[in-house]
Amino acid sequence: MKEVWVYAESEGGRLHPVVSELLGEGRRLAERIGGSLGAVLASSHASLAEELALWADRVYVIQDQSPYTDEWQGQALARLIEAYQPGIVLFGGTRRGKSLAPRVAARLRTGLIADCTSLRLDDGGLLLAELPTFGGRLLTTIACPGHRPQMATLAPGAFAPGPKGSGGEIINCPWAAPEVRAVEVVAQEPLPEEDRPLMGAEIVIAGGRGIGSRANFALLEEVASLLGAAVGASRAAVDAGWVEPEGLIGQTGVIVRPRLYIACGISGATQHVVGMQRSEVIVAVNKDPKAPIFDLATYGVVGDCRQFLLELKRHLAPSRPVDEENEGEND
Numbered sequence: 383m384k385e386v387w388v389y390a391e392s393e394g395g396r397l398h399p400v401v402s403e404l405l406g407e408g409r410r411l412a413e414r415i416g417g418s419l420g421a422v423l424a425s426s427h428a429s430l431a432e433e434l435a436l437w438a439d440r441v442y443v444i445q446d447q448s449p450y451t452d453e454w455q456g457q458a459l460a461r462l463i464e465a466y467q468p469g470i471v472l473f474g475g476t477r478r479g480k481s482l483a484p485r486v487a488a489r490l491r492t493g494l495i496a497d498c499t500s501l502r503l504d505d506g507g508l509l510l511a512e513l514p515t516f517g518g519r520l521l522t523t524i525a526c527p528g529h530r531p532q533m534a535t536l537a538p539g540a541f542a543p544g545p546k547g548s549g550g551e552i553i554n555c556p557w558a559a560p561e562v563r564a565v566e567v568v569a570q571e572p573l574p575e576e577d578r579p580l581m582g583a584e585i586v587i588a589g590g591r592g593i594g595s596r597a598n599f600a601l602l603e604e605v606a607s608l609l610g611a612a613v614g615a616s617r618a619a620v621d622a623g624w625v626e627p628e629g630l631i632g633q634t635g636v637i638v639r640p641r642l643y644i645a646c647g648i649s650g651a652t653q654h655v656v657g658m659q660r661s662e663v664i665v666a667v668n669k670d671p672k673a674p675i676f677d678l679a680t681y682g683v684v685g686d687c688r689q690f691l692l693e694l695k696r697h698l699a700p701s702r703p704v705d706e707e708n709e710g711e712n713d
C-alpha cells in the first residue's frame with residue numbers, strides 16, 4: 383500500500399514533540415511516492431486522534447486501555463501493519479521508539495534503520511537513510527531493499543514539522559490483547575522529562591573548549607539569559623565539567639535547529655556539526671581563522687570568544703557595567 387505510517391507516541395494525554403517531526407517527514411515521503419500519510423495511535427484520549435487528523439490522512443486508533451508496554455504495543459502494531467501493509471513506517475528515536483520499533487521489525491521480519499538524520503527515496507521508492515557512523519567519521523547511507531515495510535527511527539530534532547493536511551479519517555482498530563502477558567504492569571511512575579529546552583529553542587548559544595574556564599562559561603550563560611537563548615555545549619566543554627551533559631549538542635547529544643546558533647570556541651568537529659548544522663543562521667567565534675566551523679557559518683568572528691561575550695553583554699545590557707578584568711577568567 384502506498385501509505386507512509388508514523389507511530390504517534392503519547393503519554394498522559396499528550397503527543398510527544400517528535401510526532402510533529404515524523405508527520406512532517408512522513409508527509410514529504412508520502413507526496414514523493416504519490417501516497418498518503420497515516421498515523422497510529424494507542425491512546426484512549428479522543429482529542430489526540432482529532433489532533434493527528436489535522437495532519438494525517440488516516441489515523442488508526444488501537445483500542446486498548448492497558449498501560450503501555452513494549453510487549454502489547456509491539457504485537458498490536460505488527461498486527462495492524464500486517465493488515466494494512468503500509469510501505470514505510472517511521473518511529474521517533476525516543477526512549478520508547480528505540481525500544482518498540484525493533485520489536486515490531488523483528489515480528490514482521492523486516493529491517494530497521496536506527497537514528498536517521500536524513501531520509502530520501504530513490505526512483506524505485508527505496509528509502510535511503512543517512513546517519514553518522516563509526517564515531518561520526520563516516521556518513522552512511524542504509525537501505526532495506528529485500529523486506530517490507532521499510533522502517534526507521536528518526537533522531538529527534540533532525541526533521542522539520544510539516545504543514546497541516548485537509549482533515550483525515552479516524553479509524554478505530556479493535557485489538558484483543560493476548561490473555562497471557564509476559565510483562566505485568568505493577569505500577570507506573572513518570573520518568574524525568576525527556577524533552578530538553580534546547581530542542582525547541584529559537585536561539586542557542588553554545589560554548590566549546592575555547593571558552594577556557596567555568597567562569598567564562600558563566601559569562602556565556604549570563605549573555606544567554608540576556609538574549610533569551612538556551613545554552614548548549616560541545617563535548618569538550620561537557621567533559622571539562624563547565625556544563626551539564628544535558629547541554630551537549632551533536633551526535634551523542636541533542637539535535638537543534640534554532641533560528642540563531644552562536645558557537646563560541648567550538649572547532650566544528652563532525653560529531654558536533656550533525657547536531658547544529660540545520661540552524662537557520664550560524665555565528666561562529668573562533669580565534670583560528672582556519673577552524674572548520676567557519677565553513678558552515680553564516681557570519682564568522684575571528685577573535686577571542688571571551689572578548690566577544692563581554693562586548694555582546696555590553697550591547698545587550700548597557701546599564702550593567704562590564705568589569706573586563708574580573709568578568710569570566712582564563713584558567
Ligand SMILES: Cc1cc2nc3c(=O)[nH]c(=O)nc-3n(C[C@H](O)[C@H](O)[C@H](O)COP(=O)(O)OP(=O)(O)OC[C@H]3O[C@@H](n4cnc5c(N)ncnc54)[C@H](O)[C@@H]3O)c2cc1C
Nearest residue numbers: 517590591592616617632633634647649653654669686687
Ligand atoms: C563517538 C564520538 C561521539 C562524539 N559526539 C560528540 C557530540 O555529540 N558533540 C560534540 O560536540 N562532540 C562530540 N564528539 C567529540 C568531537 O569529536 C570533538 O572532540 C568535540 O566536538 C570538540 O569540541 P570543541 O570544538 O569544543 O573543542 P576543540 O576541537 O578542541 O576546539 C576548540 C576550538 O576553540 C578555539 N579557541 C581556543 N581558544 C579560543 C578563544 N580564546 N577564543 C575563541 N576560540 C578559541 C580553537 O581554535 C578551536 O577551534 C564525539 C566524538 C566521538 C569519537
